[in-house]
Amino acid sequence: MTTLDAIIIAIVEGLTEFLPVSSTGHMIITSALLGINKxxxxKLFEVCIQLGAILAVVVLYWKKFLVFDRNRLNFYIKLALAVLPALILGYLLGDKIDMLLESPLVVGITLLLGGIVLLFVDNWxxxxxxxxxxxxxxFKALRIGFWQCIAMVPGVxxxxxxxxxGMQQKLTRNVAAEFSFFLAVPTMAAATGYKLxxxxxxxxxxxxxxxxxxxxNVVAFVVAMLAIRFFIDSLKKxxxxxxxxxxxxxGAAILVAIALGYKLSV
Structure with missing residues (x-):
């Protein structure tokens, strides 16, 4: 991996970590297109640069994380409960998840199916x-944590x-999005720490x-700061x-490329 490769992948991570498009899936495809040896x-780099992206959440929502009062204690308790399912399943299924991280086919399928779901979410x-x-x-926080576990499949x-x-638990779109950002902090911090x-x-x-x-991490942090603002605005509109x-x-483009015999893995 060259410095330019690292910057490109970090830009992709920063842009996609908080968008509903799968940062992991995009990094897998980007690495393949760049011809980077997997x-x-x-694998460590693609997980650990997420730390830069989640630090953007801490900076943008610093009052949520760094101002300590009774409300913040409840906030931390809810995040701790919500992250538990991902910690447990991530530990138990770590090797299988690593195997899926090498499959552009899985990414293509899940991107496509997930896209169909997103067409109808606002109506549901x-x-x-x-x-x-x-x-x-x-209880709602814990249920959201179980939903998050679906994303252990690359591309989800x-x-x-x-x-x-969050929306299934009666949260508004904006509140569900922000809680998703908050939940990313302990989730990705734990994943990064374990990988390191x-x-x-x-x-x-x-x-x-x-x-x-x-x-x-520096590049992912800067780009994620911009991406979060953009996503919240686009979600409202x-x-x-x-x-x-x-x-x-x-997703369709990836599946067509694979069907035509293009090599999307290294």
Whole structure:
């Protein structure tokens, strides 16, 4: 992986982490198109640059995370419960998830099917009752956490799964999106920490890998700051339909390319 490769993948991560289009799926396809060898460092890089993206959430919503009072304690309790299903299943299914991360076919199928779902989401949940995150109780938070686990399949989109889960729990679109952002922080921090714990030798043995990882996180952070603002505005104006069409087009293009014999894995 070159520095340019790292920057490109980080831009893709920053743009797509909080959009309902699957950042993991897009990074898998981007790595394949760039011809990057899918070695252990590439897998570590694609997970750990998510740390830069989630730091953008902490900065943009700093009052939620850094101002300590009774409401914040309840907020942290809800996030802790919501992240539990992903932590448990991620630990139990880690090897199988890593295998799926190498499959552009899985990404193409899930992007396409997820796009079809997004075409109808706005019509399914038309009577929300919860318009602030303070009104989310611990049971609803836990249920949203289970919805998030669907995104362990590459191409599903953690953002889409948790937002849809929130809307199914009577959250408004905006509140569901923001809670999805908040939930990304402990989820991605845990995934990054676990990946670094398992693969820290890849960084200590090669200082160049550490440099690439630092560059990737900085780029992902800056791009994610812009992407979050854009997504909230687009969600208010257009809902999910535009993202559904996007997913269908990209997913169909991937499946057609595979059917025509184009190599999308390295």
């Amino acid at each position: 070695d252990e460092f590439t 949940f038309q009577h929300p009752e919860i318009d602030t995150d303070e009104k989310i109780n611990v 989109s953690r953002s889409a799964a948790s937002i849809i889960g 714990l398992k693969g820290h030798e890849l960084l200590t043995a090669n200082p160049g890998n550490l440099t690439l990882l630092l560059i990737g 257009y809902g999910f339909r535009m993202w559904g069409y996007y997913r269908i087009i990209v």
